[in-house]
Amino acid sequence: MPEVLAHLSQSALIPNSEATADARILVIDDEAGIRESLEILLTLEGYAVQMAVDGEEGLSMLEQGNYDLVLLDLALPGQTGLELLPQIHERYPELPVVMITAYGTVDNVVEAVRAGAENFVQKPWDNEKLLADIRSAIARHKAEAENVQLKRALKQRYNFHNIVGKSEVMLRIFDLVSQVAPSRSTVLIQGESGTGKELIAKALHANSPRKDKPFVPVNTGSMPSELLESTLFGHVKGAFTSAIATKKGLFEVANSGTLFLDEIGNMGMDTQAKILRVLQDRRFTPLGGTQEMQVDVRIVAATNVDLRQAVREGKFRDDLFYRLNVISIDLPPLRSRREDIPLLVHRFLEHFSKENDLEVRKLTPDAMRALVDYEWPGNVRELENIIERGVVLSSTPIIGSGLLPGHITGRSFQDALLEHNPNSSLFDILEDIERRIIIEKLERCNWNQTDAAEQFHIPLSTLNQKIKRLNIEIRKKGRD
Numbered sequence: 001m002p003e004v005l006a007h008l009s010q011s012a013l014i015p016n017s018e019a020t021a022d023a024r025i026l027v028i029d030d031e032a033g034i035r036e037s038l039e040i041l042l043t044l045e046g047y048a049v050q051m052a053v054d055g056e057e058g059l060s061m062l063e064q065g066n067y068d069l070v071l072l073d074l075a076l077p078g079q080t081g082l083e084l085l086p087q088i089h090e091r092y093p094e095l096p097v098v099m100i101t102a103y104g105t106v107d108n109v110v111e112a113v114r115a116g117a118e119n120f121v122q123k124p125w126d127n128e129k130l131l132a133d134i135r136s137a138i139a140r141h142k143a144e145a146e147n148v149q150l151k152r153a154l155k156q157r158y159n160f161h162n163i164v165g166k167s168e169v170m171l172r173i174f175d176l177v178s179q180v181a182p183s184r185s186t187v188l189i190q191g192e193s194g195t196g197k198e199l200i201a202k203a204l205h206a207n208s209p210r211k212d213k214p215f216v217p218v219n220t221g222s223m224p225s226e227l228l229e230s231t232l233f234g235h236v237k238g239a240f241t242s243a244i245a246t247k248k249g250l251f252e253v254a255n256s257g258t259l260f261l262d263e264i265g266n267m268g269m270d271t272q273a274k275i276l277r278v279l280q281d282r283r284f285t286p287l288g289g290t291q292e293m294q295v296d297v298r299i300v301a302a303t304n305v306d307l308r309q310a311v312r313e314g315k316f317r318d319d320l321f322y323r324l325n326v327i328s329i330d331l332p333p334l335r336s337r338r339e340d341i342p343l344l345v346h347r348f349l350e351h352f353s354k355e356n357d358l359e360v361r362k363l364t365p366d367a368m369r370a371l372v373d374y375e376w377p378g379n380v381r382e383l384e385n386i387i388e389r390g391v392v393l394s395s396t397p398i399i400g401s402g403l404l405p406g407h408i409t410g411r412s413f414q415d416a417l418l419e420h421n422p423n424s425s426l427f428d429i430l431e432d433i434e435r436r437i438i439i440e441k442l443e444r445c446n447w448n449q450t451d452a453a454e455q456f457h458i459p460l461s462t463l464n465q466k467i468k469r470l471n472i473e474i475r476k477k478g479r480d
Contacts, residue, residue, distance in 0.1 A: 023138050024047070024048045024049075024050070024066065024067045024069075025049050025068065025069045025134070026049075026050050026052060026058065026061055026062065026070045027039070027042075027049060027050070027051050027070075028051075028055065028058035028070065028084070029051075029052075029072075029073040029076075029100065030053050030054060030075075030077055034123070039051065041130075041131070042134075050065075054076050054077055054079070055081075055083070056078065056079070058084065059084070059088070067095060068096075068141055068142065069095070069096050069098065069137055069138050069141065070097045070098070071097075071098050071100055072084065072097050072098070072100065073099075073101065074101030075102070082111055085099070085116060085117060088116075093116075095141065096118035096137040096140070096141050098117065098120075098133060098134065099117045099119070100121045100122075100123060101122060102123040113397060114396070116397070121133065133365075140368075143342045143343065144346050162199055162203075163196065163199050164340065164344050164347045166343060167340050169336070169337055170332075173329060176327075176329060177204055177207070177329070178207065180329075181204045181205075181207035182207070183208075184298060185326045185327050186279065186298070186300070186327070187201075187301070187326070187327045187328075188303070188324045188325045188326075188327070188328045188329070189201060189303075189328075189331065190304075190307070190328060190329070191302075191330060191331030192331075192379055193378070193379065193381070194334075194378045194380055194381030194382055195331040195332070195333060195380060197262065197302040197304075198217060198260065198262065198302070200329060201215075201262075201300045201302065202260075204300055205257070205258040213257030213258070214254050214255075215254075215258050215260065216254040216257065216258070216259050217262060218260065218261060219263055220232075220262060220267045220271075221263030221265070221267060222263070222266075228267070229271055229274065230247070230249070230287050231249065231250055232249050232275075233249040233251060233284050233285070234247050234249030234251075234252055234287070234289075235247055235287035235288050235289070236286055236287070236289045240287070246286075249284075249286060251284055251293075254297045255296060255297060256296055257297065259297050259299055260301075261275070261299060261300070261301040262302045264302065265304070265305035265316060269315075272317045273317065276317065276319060276320045276323060278297075279320075280323070282295055282296065299324070301324050307321050308321070333376065333379055334376040334382075334383065335376050338372050341371055341372050342368060342372070344383055345368065345383070348384050349361065349362070349391065352387060352388045352391040352392075353391055356392060356473060359397050360394050360396075360398075361398070363398065364399070364400045366400075366401045367399055367400055370404055371383070386404065386408065390404065392472075392473065393439060395432070434470065435472060438467065438470065439472060441456065442472075442474075449464060449474070
């Protein structure tokens with residue numbers, strides 16, 4: 001037994017109080033001593049452990065039971081671990097696999113990661129690091145499985161497939177939306193920018209009797225009063241200088257459906273009075289017109305300002321506030337529901353990997369910790385943009401902390417460069433740096449190549465050549 005226990009440190013013989021008792025691990029290794037060492041280590045840690053001596057037995061055991069992680073030896077008799085790994089990933093794509101070998105090379109690591117390995121551990125291993133990697137992989141696996149179940153349940157109950165959250169506050173919001181959606185009541189959604197107010201508005205519409213009718217959004221805070229009133233109420237020909245034809249307003253367009261008035265807290269007082277009348281009478285008159293129109297429109301309004309404070313300051317009509325505030329939904333900032341961040345990350349990884357035809361599946365534990373610890377002033381929209389950036393920049397299926405902006409990780413750009421594989425060539429490192437710089441500049445210029453080229457002080461043709469050489473996918477302008 002001494003040679004078996006040689007792999008075990010004294011601290012590893014103390015059961016971990018945080019271990020998940022029902023987590024199951026399959027070890028596939030042909031060395032009896034290694035299997036016995038891992039069985040002792042993992043059993044003491046609180047895991048249920050089963051053993052297989054080769055790939056054939058391992059696949060058979062996977063078919064017979066549910067596992068949370070596989071520890072797979074590289075040098076197996078018959079099929080090697082690298083030959084077995086794609087088969088496991090194809091049959092069980094969400095199951096994390098950690099490779100173990102005494103013959104680790106850079107090529108093996110790269111091939112294993114590309115084939116879907118969670119991590120790569122070299123013999124003799126460090127017990128604490130191995131256990132930490134296992135705990136992290138299992139936690140992520142369970143979170144992803146929970147996310148799938150959660151999205152399925154939400155889709156069945158509420159049709160909220162675009163909204164992700166398991167926190168108590170979000171589940172209460174889902175329940176409130178499900179209760180309110182079938183009614184005709186006006187709803188006021190309040191929350192910081194980027195918290196998902198329009199998604200909630202769409203969920204209200206999608207689960208209402210009006211779901212087959214128009215959902216019409218308008219940002220009421222971004223237009224001058226005259227243009228906003230023309231947009232909302234329409235105008236007749238000749239109502240003002242540029243009114244060369246009669247135009248329908250959005251109230252008329254949204255008839256029988258839902259009109260979403262976003263950023264209503266920034267609306268001018270004159271327009272507020274006209275909105276109040278529509279809420280009271282369901283009637284309005286187009287600009288320059290004399291004939292009233294009657295509409296059946298459900299109003300959902302949203303704001304990122306404190307309307308009660310705006311009323312006290314005389315910037316918002318109190319009568320309109322009370323008309324809008326029939327039912328209020330307060331969306332929490334992302335920093336107050338950090339348990340939802342891993343679920344949101346998984347959702348955005350799926351979306352942007354598919355959109356960009358890439359295979360980016362997960363984040364490293366330190367990258368995920370950085371995201372969970374960050375304060376997120378831009379909320380869910382900021383997180384979405386960070387994950388999109390990571391997917392586009394990543395050259396492997398795993399996003400490391402080096403691909404996160406320095407203001408999130410607290411590290412400088414120079415620190416991030418040190419995370420390059422030590423075997424990377426100077427050309428590869430410089431090319432990666434150039435790609436990151438160009439993408440950052442394009443993001444700042446809203447993906448306008450002409451503006452980016454001007455700021456780089458290079459011809460547009462030169463920038464386009466670099467974009468093509470570096471395989472940078474140009475995003476659409478104006479993404480929120």
